[in-house]
Amino acid sequence: MIKKNTTQVMVGDIAVGGGAPIVIQSMTNTHTFNKKETVAQILELWRAGSEIVRVTVNDESSAKAVSDIKKELVDNGCNAPIVGDFHFNGHKLLEKYPDCANALDKYRINPGNVGKGSKRDEQFAEMINIAIDYDKPIRIGVNWGSLDQDLLKKLMDENGKLKNPLTSQSVMKETLIRSVIDSANAAKELGLANNKIIVSCKVSDVQDLIEVYTNLSKRCSYPLHLGLTEAGIGSKGIVSSAVSMGYLLQHGIGDTIRISLTPEPEESRTKEVIVAQELLQTMGIRSFTPLVVSCPGCGRTTSTYFQELAGEIQSYLRKTMPVWKKKYNNVEDMTVAVMGCVVNGPGESKMANIGISLPGTGEVPVAPVYENGKKTVTLKGSSISNDFKGIIENYIQNNYKKK
Numbered sequence: 149m150i151k152k153n154t155t156q157v158m159v160g161d162i163a164v165g166g167g168a169p170i171v172i173q174s175m176t177n178t179h180t181f182n183k184k185e186t187v188a189q190i191l192e193l194w195r196a197g198s199e200i201v202r203v204t205v206n207d208e209s210s211a212k213a214v215s216d217i218k219k220e221l222v223d224n225g226c227n228a229p230i231v232g233d234f235h236f237n238g239h240k241l242l243e244k245y246p247d248c249a250n251a252l253d254k255y256r257i258n259p260g261n262v263g264k265g266s267k268r269d270e271q272f273a274e275m276i277n278i279a280i281d282y283d284k285p286i287r288i289g290v291n292w293g294s295l296d297q298d299l300l301k302k303l304m305d306e307n308g309k310l311k312n313p314l315t316s317q318s319v320m321k322e323t324l325i326r327s328v329i330d331s332a333n334a335a336k337e338l339g340l341a342n343n344k345i346i347v348s349c350k351v352s353d354v355q356d357l358i359e360v361y362t363n364l365s366k367r368c369s370y371p372l373h374l375g376l377t378e379a380g381i382g383s384k385g386i387v388s389s390a391v392s393m394g395y396l397l398q399h400g401i402g403d404t405i406r407i408s409l410t411p412e413p414e415e416s417r418t419k420e421v422i423v424a425q426e427l428l429q430t431m432g433i434r435s436f437t438p439l440v441v442s443c444p445g446c447g448r449t450t451s452t453y454f455q456e457l458a459g460e461i462q463s464y465l466r467k468t469m470p471v472w473k474k475k476y477n478n479v480e481d482m483t484v485a486v487m488g489c490v491v492n493g494p495g496e497s498k499m500a501n502i503g504i505s506l507p508g509t510g511e512v513p514v515a516p517v518y519e520n521g522k523k524t525v526t527l528k529g530s531s532i533s534n535d536f537k538g539i540i541e542n543y544i545q546n547n548y549k550k551k
Contacts, residue, residue, distance in 0.1 A: 149397070149398055149399070149433075150400050151167065151400040152365055152400040152401055153166075153167070153369065154371045154372065154403055155342055155345075155369055155370060155371060156168060156343060156371070157285050157343055157344060157345065157346050157371050158285070159171075159200055159229045159231070159253050159254045159285055159346075160200075160227070160228075160229030160230075160253040160254075161227060161229070162199055162200055164346060164404050165346070165370075165371025165403040165404075166371070168403070169434055170397070170403060170405060170428060170433060170434060171199050171403065171405075172197060172199050172200075172404070172405060172406075172424045172425060172428070173198060173199065173200040173201070173202065173231075173373070173404055173406040174193045174198040174200075174202070174406060174417065174418075174420055174421050174424075175201065175202040175203070175204075175233070175406065176189045176190060176201065176202070176204070176417070177189075177411070177417060179210070180203045180204050180205060180206075180210035180213055180214070180217070181207070181209035181210045181212070181213045182213075183213050183216055183217050186203060186213070187217055187220045187221060187224070189417060190203070190217070190226065190228065190230070191226055192416070192417065192418055193417060193418055194226050194228040195470075196418035196421040196422060197421050197422070197424075197425050197436055198418075198421045199228060199229075200228060200229045200230075200231060200253075200254075200404070201228050201229075201230055201231070202230075202231040202232075202233050202256065203217070203231070203232065203233065204233050205232040205234055205241060205252075206233075206234075206235065206236075207237075207241075208241065208244070208245070211241040211242075211245040211248040212245060212248070214232065214247070214248040214251050214252060215248060215250070215251040217230070217251075218230055218251040218252075219251075229253035229254060230251070230252055230253055231253060231255070231256055232248070232252040232254070232255050232256065233256045234255060234256060234257060234258075234275070235258055235262075235294075236261055236263075238255070238257065238262065238271075239262070239263075239272075239274035239275050239278075242255070242274075242275060243274065243278065249278055249281075249282050249284075250282055253284070253285075254284060254286065254287060254346075255275065255278075255279055255284055255285075255286045255287070256286070256287045256289055257272070257275055257288055257289070257331075258288075258290065258291065258294055259272065259288060259290060259296055259327050259328070259331040260290060260294035260296045260297070260327065261294045262275065265298075268298075269334075272331070272334065272335075273334075273338055276334075276335045276338045276339075277339075279340060280338070280339050280340055284344070285343075285344040285345065285346060286335065286340070286344060286345060286346070287345075287346040287347065287348060287373055288328050288331045288332055288335070288345065288346075288347050288348070289328075289347070289348040289350065290327045290328045290348065290349050290350070291351075291377055292320075292324070292350070292351045292352060292356075292377065293377075293378075295320065295323055295324065295327065296327045299323055299327055299330075300319070300323045303319050303322060303323050303326070304319055307319050317356075321356065321359060321360050321363070324349040324351070324360055325349060325360060325363055325364050325367065328347045328348070328349055328364070329347075329367060332345050332347055332368065342370075346371045346372075346373055346403075346404070347368065347370045347371075347372060347373065348372065348373035348374070348375065349361065349364055350375050350376070350377035350408075351376070351377060352376065352377050352378040352379070354376065354388055354391055354392040357376050357392040357393075357396075358392055358395050358396060361374065361396050361401050361402070362401065365401045371403040371404065372401060372402050372403050372404075373402075373403070373404050373405075373406070374396060374397075374401075374402040374404070374405045374406075375393075375405065375406040375407070375408050376389045376393065376408060377408055378408065378410075379408045379409055379410075380409070380410060381409065381410040381412060382412060385407075385408070385409040385410060386409065386423055389407045389408070389409070389423065389427070390423075390427050393405055393407075393427065394427060394431060397427075397428075397433060398431065405427070405428075407420040407421075407423045407424045407427070408420070409423065422466075425437070435481045436469075436480055437465055437466050437469040437480055438465045438469070438479065438480065438481075438482040438483065438501075439482075439483050439484070440458055440461055440462040440465065440483075440484050440485075440486060441483055441484070441485040441486070441487075441499075441503070442454070442485070442486045442487065442488075443487050443488050443489075443492060443493075445488055447509075448488070448489040448491065448508040448509055449488035449508050449509065451508075451509065454486060454488035454506040457486055457504075457506065457532070458486040460533055461484060461486055461533075461540075464537055464540075465484065465540075472544060474551070475550055475551060476544060476548035476549065476551065477549045477551055478548060478549075479544055482501045482502070482544070482548075483499075483500040483501050484501065484502055484503065484540065485497045485499070485500035485502075485504070485505075485518075486503070486504055486506070487504070487505045487506065488506055488508055489505075489506070489509075490505065490508060490511055491508075493506065493508075494516065494518070494523075497516070497518040498522075499521075500518075501519070501520065501543070501547070502517070502518065502519050502520075502539070502540060502543050503517070503518045504517050504518075504536050506532075513528060514526050514527070514528045515527045515528065515532055515536075517536065517539055524539075525539070
């Protein structure tokens with residue numbers, strides 16, 4: 149995989165594009181004017197690994213809250229850049245609340261709804277000029293559901309006059325790309341530097357996303373924000389996002405990603421961050437926390453113990469990783485195998501940095517542990533889980549250099 153060359157944009161202290169590591173983003177779903185809830189969720193997302201967090205700025209009370217939110221985040225040691233998501237009235241809010249304009253690290257502008265008719269260009273220009281005044285980067289983000297209707301009508305009319313017209317779907321895709329490129333060019337004509345612009349063309353269909361971003365990547369050198377918008381809930385959203393963005397990333401397309409999952413009831417917003425991390429790590433692009441290799445189970449593993457242990461070990465690794473990362477170099481690259489029977493258990497355990505092969509149905513109730521391909525100890529009894537965690541801790545101490 150060779151990453152396509154794009155211009156580098158600094159969002160706060162985070163580099164996006166220009167060969168920098170692919171950045172993980174997320175977005176709050178709190179009312180931004182509720183400062184306590186918004187700060188708490190940003191901290192939760194940041195601690196889970198979100199490197200940039202976006203907040204909704206849709207009214208005056210939210211705009212007023214932004215600078216206080218930023219200050220409280222800094223007081224809590226959080227240096228994640230905060231992006232303001234503006235639609236319809238962003239030009240007014242940024243002008244009226246300079247503390248908000250200054251506190252935000254980036255503005256998100258949608259050219260499809262920045263204004264209507266003759267007001268569109270004027271209001272877009274107001275937002276760009278504010279970005280210039282405060283030295284802020286912008287993301288020009290186009291979505292299926294908020295296309296520039298004037299541009300769409302123009303391209304549809306032009307297409308209708310062709311001898312061999314394209315499908316309406318193809319014209320809509322071209323509208324997405326033209327909208328973002330034309331808007332970026334307009335921003336530069338107003339004086340915004342090339343290294344202050346990130347672009348996105350989000351759609352909700354896997355094949356459409358692949359086609360649009362493949363085309364877009366050939367027609368501009370701006371950093372690309374990837375995301376399957378309205379990806380869905382649960383496994384549907386995860387699979388759709390992973391398939392579409394995985395394809396693009398494998399072809400070197402994309403500089404920053406967001407997994408737009410619909411949270412299930414009572415589910416933490418951090419799931420979208422974890423999925424993004426696992427997407428990048430399983431593709432070998434970035435490492436965040438040790439990966440657990442575990443088998444799916446079969447008739448040889450009628451006990452659920454290995455399933456419970458695999459989940460417990462994965463939670464333990466993710467919870468303890470922040471501590472290890474401060475103390476040891478490259479520990480996030482470690483793999484841990486938790487296997488359920490003798491068929492693949494020893495082999496997979498030997499392939500991992502450290503692995504345990506639990507007994508299957510009818511097997512001797514012992515669990516050999518392998519470190520760097522060699523069996524080092526055999527566990528048994530009721531304390532296998534705690535014993536294995538202790539072995540992992542010792543393994544890290546003995547195999548990874550301290551910082």
